[in-house]
Amino acid sequence: MSEPARKSEWFGDATFERVAAQLGEPSQSGLWADVRRRLRSNAAARWSLRWLFALVLVSLLVPLLPLPSPAAMALDKQPKPPVAPWVEPYNERYEPYYGELNAVDTALVGLRRKAFGKKQTGPWLGTDAKGRDTLSRILWGSRTSLLVALFAALTSLTVGVAWGSVAGLASARVDNLMMRTVDVLQSIPTIFLVIFLLSFLNAPRPDGSPSFVSRETVFFLVIGAVSWLSMARVVRGQVLSLRSAAFVEAARSQGASTGWIVRAHIFPNVLPIVLVYLALTLPSVILYEAFLSFLGLGVESPKVSWGVLAADGAEAINPLATFWWLPLGPALAMGATLLALGLLGDALRDALDLRRGER
Amino acid sequence: MRRFLLRRALWFALTVWAVVTISFVLMRNVPGGPFSAERKLHPTVEAAVNARYHLDWPAWRQYLQTLGPLNLDEHGVFGDRSDVFGGILALDLGPSLQHRDVSVNELVAQSLPVSAALGAAALFWALLLGIGGGLVSALRPGTALDTLARVLSTLGLSLPNFIVASLLVLALAVAVPLFPVAGWGSFSHLVLPSFALGAPFGAYVARLFRAGLLETLSQDYVRTARAKGVPAHQVVLRHALPGALVPVISFLGTAAAGILTGSLVIERIFTIPGTGSHFVAGALNRDYALAMGVTLVYTVAVYGLNLLVDLAYAVIDPRVDLEKEA
Amino acid sequence: MSLLEVRNLRVGFATARGWAQAVESFSVSVDEGEAVAIVGESGSGKSVSALAIAGLLPRPPARIETGEVLFGGRDLLRMPERELRMLRGRELGFVFQDPSTSLHPLMSVGEQLEEALLVHERLSRAEARARALAALAEVGIAEPDERLAAFPHQLSGGMRQRVMIAMALICRPKLLIADEPTTALDVTVQAQLIELLRKLQRERGMAILIVTHDLALVSGFASRTQVMYAGSVVESGFTSELIAHPAHPYTAALLRSVPALDDALDARFGGIAGTPPDPTQPLPGCAFAPRCAHAVAACRERRPKLSPLALQPSQSGALAISSRRVACGEATRLLSEATSA
Numbered sequence A: 001m002s003e004p005a006r007k008s009e010w011f012g013d014a015t016f017e018r019v020a021a022q023l024g025e026p027s028q029s030g031l032w033a034d035v036r037r038r039l040r041s042n043a044a045a046r047w048s049l050r051w052l053f054a055l056v057l058v059s060l061l062v063p064l065l066p067l068p069s070p071a072a073m074a075l076d077k078q079p080k081p082p083v084a085p086w087v088e089p090y091n092e093r094y095e096p097y098y099g100e101l102n103a104v105d106t107a108l109v110g111l112r113r114k115a116f117g118k119k120q121t122g123p124w125l126g127t128d129a130k131g132r133d134t135l136s137r138i139l140w141g142s143r144t145s146l147l148v149a150l151f152a153a154l155t156s157l158t159v160g161v162a163w164g165s166v167a168g169l170a171s172a173r174v175d176n177l178m179m180r181t182v183d184v185l186q187s188i189p190t191i192f193l194v195i196f197l198l199s200f201l202n203a204p205r206p207d208g209s210p211s212f213v214s215r216e217t218v219f220f221l222v223i224g225a226v227s228w229l230s231m232a233r234v235v236r237g238q239v240l241s242l243r244s245a246a247f248v249e250a251a252r253s254q255g256a257s258t259g260w261i262v263r264a265h266i267f268p269n270v271l272p273i274v275l276v277y278l279a280l281t282l283p284s285v286i287l288y289e290a291f292l293s294f295l296g297l298g299v300e301s302p303k304v305s306w307g308v309l310a311a312d313g314a315e316a317i318n319p320l321a322t323f324w325w326l327p328l329g330p331a332l333a334m335g336a337t338l339l340a341l342g343l344l345g346d347a348l349r350d351a352l353d354l355r356r357g358e359r
Numbered sequence B: 001m002r003r004f005l006l007r008r009a010l011w012f013a014l015t016v017w018a019v020v021t022i023s024f025v026l027m028r029n030v031p032g033g034p035f036s037a038e039r040k041l042h043p044t045v046e047a048a049v050n051a052r053y054h055l056d057w058p059a060w061r062q063y064l065q066t067l068g069p070l071n072l073d074e075h076g077v078f079g080d081r082s083d084v085f086g087g088i089l090a091l092d093l094g095p096s097l098q099h100r101d102v103s104v105n106e107l108v109a110q111s112l113p114v115s116a117a118l119g120a121a122a123l124f125w126a127l128l129l130g131i132g133g134g135l136v137s138a139l140r141p142g143t144a145l146d147t148l149a150r151v152l153s154t155l156g157l158s159l160p161n162f163i164v165a166s167l168l169v170l171a172l173a174v175a176v177p178l179f180p181v182a183g184w185g186s187f188s189h190l191v192l193p194s195f196a197l198g199a200p201f202g203a204y205v206a207r208l209f210r211a212g213l214l215e216t217l218s219q220d221y222v223r224t225a226r227a228k229g230v231p232a233h234q235v236v237l238r239h240a241l242p243g244a245l246v247p248v249i250s251f252l253g254t255a256a257a258g259i260l261t262g263s264l265v266i267e268r269i270f271t272i273p274g275t276g277s278h279f280v281a282g283a284l285n286r287d288y289a290l291a292m293g294v295t296l297v298y299t300v301a302v303y304g305l306n307l308l309v310d311l312a313y314a315v316i317d318p319r320v321d322l323e324k325e326a
Numbered sequence C: 001m002s003l004l005e006v007r008n009l010r011v012g013f014a015t016a017r018g019w020a021q022a023v024e025s026f027s028v029s030v031d032e033g034e035a036v037a038i039v040g041e042s043g044s045g046k047s048v049s050a051l052a053i054a055g056l057l058p059r060p061p062a063r064i065e066t067g068e069v070l071f072g073g074r075d076l077l078r079m080p081e082r083e084l085r086m087l088r089g090r091e092l093g094f095v096f097q098d099p100s101t102s103l104h105p106l107m108s109v110g111e112q113l114e115e116a117l118l119v120h121e122r123l124s125r126a127e128a129r130a131r132a133l134a135a136l137a138e139v140g141i142a143e144p145d146e147r148l149a150a151f152p153h154q155l156s157g158g159m160r161q162r163v164m165i166a167m168a169l170i171c172r173p174k175l176l177i178a179d180e181p182t183t184a185l186d187v188t189v190q191a192q193l194i195e196l197l198r199k200l201q202r203e204r205g206m207a208i209l210i211v212t213h214d215l216a217l218v219s220g221f222a223s224r225t226q227v228m229y230a231g232s233v234v235e236s237g238f239t240s241e242l243i244a245h246p247a248h249p250y251t252a253a254l255l256r257s258v259p260a261l262d263d264a265l266d267a268r269f270g271g272i273a274g275t276p277p278d279p280t281q282p283l284p285g286c287a288f289a290p291r292c293a294h295a296v297a298a299c300r301e302r303r304p305k306l307s308p309l310a311l312q313p314s315q316s317g318a319l320a321i322s323s324r325r326v327a328c329g330e331a332t333r334l335l336s337e338a339t340s341a
């Protein structure tokens, strides 16, 4: 164990360090074809990929779908239970209220209005206490989760990989300094600092002026800030072990340039672990977002996210009146997505044969 | 051993220092911070804040005073000397910025036992589910029972605790009212929240333990034990189990930190008056003293638990040399 | 009657590539106080046979198809696991190939030694400790009381194997099965350990079944030797005679591949050319045929049975071969040619 003890509350850490420990052989030329074949022959991986693909597609195109808008309220006093699609396939109460939309989404919404007019789907998954359609909110909410996942993936792919490779390739002094930084950042119970920071930076100005950075920017900065640390650690470890590997020494002794060694030897051998760790990062970031949104520190209304929906759902549970559809819908959507990512990560590790000990 | 502990202490001090310093700088320098002039505090709180933070002092002096343990306050040094020490290193977390006449120390002292009980119960669930599930899986690999345990563990790993909590409440408190929906005070109040908090970690422990046990069961030294005529149950318990527990134990540090994190959400769902609830309330109501105080308390808890884990690790495995690890 | 009598043991493994016939036909008999060696190349099924005798194979994937293992007149293969367990460690000691993985890394040497005693004999802890101490001293470990508290990783390889031997012998078993007890160690330590085993065997009148792939090592130790190839016994006889006049071409090749036997010319070639057959794809005829210099057409059609060597009385007198069984159709011819040349 490295110093200080692993203790980031990120759930994936223990897993990925085991994975990291198991890596170390140079990749063979046929590796990727092999990996693809093994992934394809894994039913769980196939279904996971299908689900994720469908989810990405739907969340990209959700403004086009004939759904009620996720923010449009109806002043019913009670949440409405789900209505089967064949009972109420659609109604004509569509109201185009979305809050702020970017140009593309505005165009898409415009298209939708041309195509479907005032038609919208019925409350197939019910509505919440403010009369907002649950299905629509879940689908719109998926955008936040996926966006956060994308952002964290990019951060850990750029900052994390760069930081780790530089540390692994640099002199021992620089390496030490860089990794100690990661250590300190990782050994602070990040979530507390994050919440602290978020609430602090989000504080409304007493004079009514807008916060000096938008809440969403802060939110993304914070997610980015914590998502690259583990990746940096893994990449650095892998680069370090590759640097002294026999085949790299051999290439060096034959006069290969550093750039060439990185391209031909280091990069292809770092790639598998980067991929595997990425597959572990995505679900934990989605969880992280949901967690913060759940506490009321994530996206702001009228924007939605799965965490916001889960929090609303949890609040709607009481023994007197059961609004079971409010917690259940987001729970299933999120559970299925996290499950798909988890299964995909496992399948990837199996396919890359990084799990000899864990079968 | 001494070098190991010393190094740990050093890292600990560094972390605490970083948390205190970062929050000191943020609190005092960001517009709209708790001490900015425009901020309106309750007069009682205002008085307590002035007495504790000395906002009229130069920044370095404020910083030293906040950090402690030396009390730069003339009253402390030259007064009745009852409070010669002040600041965070003297274990004084200062007054709450929201609650009148209550210090952060008092709030933590009230709520920590609640959170500790919840956390301990969650850890218990994690170990019970993990060790039990892993054992069943590993002793009968390939059977329906094994498959069931593995499916459950994959599910548990992918469901966040607040979703598990919602589903549990729906099923066991609303649909079939076996347990209270929320609240705190009796044993039955503890069951659902601790389960929801511990189950995801139990899922991971089950995975680790199953893999570990399968590995140790196929080790040569287990065959040696059988060759000695050791009875089957003793082969598992005495020879295979300890090795399989090693990865579980080293995961416990991570699990403990995760359980602390998760308690923020779980305490909120079940309206449990724990430290996590205070932290969230403090963060949302901009009670920075409270939020930072709880952060520090949790930092200490996580460090302490990790230290225990490493010591346990060294006790189980004689090959671990803590001196070398340090 | 002999102490151990194994007849027609047949063991296979269910593997990803199909059924692997690891042991096709294995028989051996060991008398009380006798030392018998089993030799053969890597993968010839020596360990699987030895483990099958003591019921230590992992099942699944292993399955014992046929055979009987008579130990003191009782069939171990048909004995309830509980009774078999009581025999293991008490009457049947086992020493494994690799002492660094066969000792429990998390238990002290003392604990591991005492465990066998506590399982089988009603002893107090103090008595067990005293016995463990004596056992360590007996296998030539200096400062045994200090070693009792040590953990395996604190000992050298040779010392670990001495601990293994002490552990196997602590309940004074009638039979010790040693599966390549010295292979993982360096040469000087190997000789010391073999010497130790020989001494213990003589002092206690204990029977030993020793598995090795180094005939030279056991030549002065085991009175009889069985040669295994591809899961079958291909030749058996008295060790000294076998070394002097191998009848099976495989035995001859095996002897030539051992440099210590002063056959300087052939020693240069090291191992035997070619590889043993794949256990998932058994050959119809003699399993050695693809590698045998003397193979004839008949060899590839019918599998030769292990049967007594049919020599003229004059020949066996000249060669001093008393009791030899060989599984090779050409063995008699080859031996005659060798003697007439």
Ligand SMILES: Nc1ncnc2c1ncn2[C@@H]1O[C@H](COP(=O)(O)OP(=O)(O)OP(=O)(O)O)[C@@H](O)[C@H]1O
Pocket: C013, C014, C015, C020, C022, C040, C041, C042, C043, C044, C045, C046, C047, C048, C049, C058, C061, C180, C213, C279
């Ligand atoms: N657990 C197992 N699963 C599948 N096949 C096995 C297993 N154990 C042994 N085998 C197969 O059984 C055959 C005989 O192996 P065995 O270990 O008995 O050889 P050996 O003669 O002891 O060789 P060595 O000198 O290397 O110890 C080999 O082909 C091996 O592949």
Ligand code: SF4
Pocket: C248, C249, C250, C286, C287, C288, C289, C290, C292, C293, C294, C295, C296, C299, C304, C327, C328, C329, C330, C331
């Ligand atoms: S039977 Fe034929 S192939 Fe087999 S060993 Fe004898 S001579 Fe060689």
Ligand SMILES: [Mg+2]
Pocket: C046, C047, C048, C097, C179, C180
């Ligand atoms: Mg062997």
